[in-house]
Amino acid sequence: MASDKTKHYDAELHTRGLSHYVDDVAPPAGMLHAAVFGSPVANGTLRGIDISEALKAPGVVRILTADDIPGENQIGAVLPDEPLFASDEVHFQGHPIALVIAETYEDARHALTLIKTDIDEKPAVVDPRVAHQNGDILGTPRTFALGDVDSAFADCDLILEGRADVAGQEHLYLETQRARAVPTEGDRLRVFSSTQSPYAVQKAAARVLGLPNHKVEVDVIRLGGGFGGKEDQATCWACMAALATHLLRRPVQLVLHRLDDLKMTGKRHPYTADYKIGLTRDGKILAYSVRHYQNAGAKTDLSLAVLERTLFHSTNSYFIPNVRAYAASCRTNLPPNTAFRGFGGPQGMFAIESAIAHAADELGLSREEIQRKNLLQEGEFFPYGQRAEHARAVPTWDKADELYDLDAWRARVDAFNAENTAHKKGLAAMPVCFGISFTATFLNQASALLHVYTDGSVSLSTGGVEMGQGINSKLIGIAARALSVSESRIKVETTNTTRVANMSPSAASATTDLNGSATVLAAEELLDRFRTLIARELSAQDPENITFENERVYYRGKPTDWTWEKVVSQAYLSRISLTSQAFFATPNIWFDKSREEGRPFAYHVYGTAFLEVTLDVLRGIYEIDTVRLVHDLGRPINRLVDLGQVEGGLAQGLGWMTLEELAFGDDGRLLSHALSTYKAPDGDFLPDDIEVHFLEDENPVGPYGSKAVGEPPLMYGIGVYFAIRDAMQATAGDAPLPFDAPLTPEKVLLQLHHRRVARIWEAPREAAAAGE
């Protein structure tokens, strides 16, 4: 019973302040508080740590270091290069060394200030190109290829080479990392964690404690935002709380202070790329080669999977017949960079979009002309051997053009620019194509557990974690539709490792696809049992003609007197199980790494955005005026939730390209270390004028024809970089315009007035000379 009036079910609790995050649950008696001591330097040898003063501080119960770990001092999920506590070397500023456990949060924080370390500081590496040169590479570099790039360049009218740099991005989930562990019987424990990956926490905690997985129960109510930042990086804090609880047999809570969260956790990977693009005179791209250097930070984390996705998206929505894309994960002394909405894809796209802008400048064409000309068509190939099926690059672009008339828009912008000198407008188009599925094929599995109680209410458990993306609301919609009952009957339970084993993380935009499909299967199994029962009661030989609609049973299309409640109670009395469990694995996907070829994605999501900005030439600041976009949504399960995902993703993309400037010193220290210096978009910065148009179309492989929506919209935001650049090109000057995101007001002003900068320095120099 899918109603058109959709809801975000959690919102009613949220708006009343009644939702529970980890530390909102009333504290159990005797709960202690933990605080993490991290390395003050980004690279060095840890000679010793002195905790004697800290131990004497008020309220301190114990201080744990690597020596206290009963199991393995290792939580690396992909490669074992991530000890829970550093014991001999420190590799990034904030690298955890010790854990203070005290009676109160304040006591624990206070004791941190009394810990002393003896560290032999070594020079830090923060530039991935330097790491690459030093051979400090994680895993092995990868290369995707299509056609024959080298010979194709020979046929090009224009060949351009350049460099594109893009900085990282802080997740800035409003709820910082946190966990609470509670001892249960014997040596068992229960961990409440703000994690996108309960199973990763369970496995890692068990490994650290030397326990079998089944002794560690992990429960997740909800997250105050994740965006990838709690996929792998929630694990270490949960393990620390678990360790303390295990050793002290008391509940322990660890909530990261915002400043520590900023300092200690990894972010979106900065990338730097060298591109070479070859085109015909009229803008057809014939060849593209690119070398991506990923700044992985100090530990592997998920970097290799992120790297892979950069390659998968290195040609964005375009078909380029000859491609060679190389990517290397370079180890530096930044905190381990990690998943962030888009997962490497956006960085791949920034490089190709830069190359196209470069080509547009040289060819005297508009960017959008080249973009449109090269859009991927049905049946064409991606550089990893997958053929485009149900390709929507052209349809979304053309729909956007039909709705918003790009030529007329361009003419309006030109007219404005002809009349104004103090302000200039800029316009850009941004097509997006994003593959859906975990690229590690084995992760594309999920299960659902459905209980029906005798009053007809339904409890649903899956591996999906609610972090604001609305998975619970979508699962409610799916379960209600699958069972043909009212949504009010469905409750989605916490995500818990005892109800769903070995779950994949809630990530890769695939959470609804996977868990929703499993839910449909579980519901169908239940309904099959009911059909058998009802057929028997109705003496019908054809149970397949029994259908369910709106909480009522129909036989051969006619209503019967069987209601949902009657079915449930009869099933119970007839000793038919009211619980079902189902498993789903995405069919028809594979990838062969030895050949870098396969069909890694169940499908792709497409879309096209047009963005306009206004630049204040005097001050170098800009405003985003308008975003119009057409997004390929499939058949929405929950339109309201999906719209929120599109708008929220877009906002993060816009921030990444403009204000959000992660600044690290050469010594690896985070300079933008607080919300006062790291600026994410606020309501004023984002345009009021955003219009989202959904291209709705049955997706044959998503639950009820739906498509994943979490990540792709972020990449529309990349367009704003090129819109600002477009406005800068409309000024009189000869700004150098390198490709270096984010395009902060500082970079804009310095580029616009680059000739003035040198002149301005003359006055103080003269003054100094006069004073000598």
Next chain:
Amino acid sequence: MTQPVTFWLNDQPIETDAPDGLLVLDYLRRQRLLTGTKEGCKEGDCGACSILLGDLNDGRVVYTPVTSCLVPVGELHGRHLVSIEGLNLPSGLNPVQQAMVDRCGSQCGFCTPGFIVSMCWYMLGSPDHKPTLQGFQRAFSGNLCRCTGYASINRASLDLVDRFSEGGDLHHVWTADDRVAALCDAGLLPTYFTSIADHLATIAPLDEEPMDRLEEADFFVAGGTDLYVQKGEHLPRTTVKILNRHPEMKGIDRLDDDGIFRVGALTTFEEFGHHPDIQAIIPRIQDYLFLIASLPLRIRATLSGNIINASPIGDMTALLLAMDSTLVFDNGDRRRPVPMKRFFKGYKIFDKEPDELMTEIHFPIPEPGTKIHFEKVSKRKCLDIATVNSAASLRADEQGVLRHVSLTLGGVAAIPLYLKETSEFLLGQPLTTDVVLDALRIAQGEISPISDVRGSADYKRLLAHQLLCAHFTEHFSHRVSPEALLAS
């Protein structure tokens, strides 16, 4: 024996012996287990901790939105503290909550209580005659949301604007003489709100401590918006004196006989910007304030706090410096006026004795025709610290000759900088493009910016140039050519 701090928390009377310096956020979450109020940053930058404070004023309670992570418990005496829980109806949703649910203005929900509080403040306490989208946006300008991109929150706001505007079902509530009472009558706010004024009236004021005993405390807290950011984890373990318990240090008077304005040192940014006499001399003050911190911060931050903070990029400092202010200090025995242009001695070094309080700020009433202008560029326009700011007080006679010039720049030196040479150079000069360009060159010799996280030295020099230009292009575009300055 100190008196307990006595106040109302939602519908409950409270007497607490919690330390004065404890933050209201910690008090709510840890001591009262009211966990709807969230901690996102503890630095005033996210608004997840938003609460309302109600003050009795002429028999009515007047509410303001503030960030509970920067307000000490010692400030609560005699007030109504409203947390998100206090805005909940016994069942169902209030109109703000309903609109946010309908429009899905909430995703992960962590920011949501803060938004609801800010928007409820607009609904029950904003002085706007008509509700507007912009009004709601200003109300939640201190609230950060990482999930929604704000579009759905804007739609929720528009729904509310419709309902409370003429023709909407709740229009009568907006226009009612007592909006809080009307909301209660309509079942849209919990009814306990109607009795709060009577309750607050029964709370006896705290015995005021004489000013000369103030030095016994470790810290003086004014708005706390700087102090708590710098020393937040330390303050609850120390003794603090709440300066706001001295209302005589507030208020704005235009003393025509003396030719000056006398402004209480604890006057907040909002009080300053809303005062009609200030608006008369600085017509665009509201626009400038919009660039400074956020509404909940401006409601708390005081002028003296901004000046004594001595940050080279203090915004009100730049303005007051350009207006040739004099600071009046008092240690209980002795009053000491200090011209602001001589107050700052070096980075965070200034002419104030530890036992002195700033009690007043004086500045001359500007002569008619004086243009007072403020410019600020920060990475993000709102709720961000300036990379460079600049204020100007300028007056030209009918021939276009400058008869009064006072220019300041922030973020380009160790102190908030009065541009002495540049100002003196311009005085008596005719306002032409060339003169301005000469002045801009002189200004470059007066500044010495350094590179930091807010910008490189090059950028700051360039900004200094651009913002100084802006004073002239904004107010004298008939005399100087913006195009020529831009092209220079």
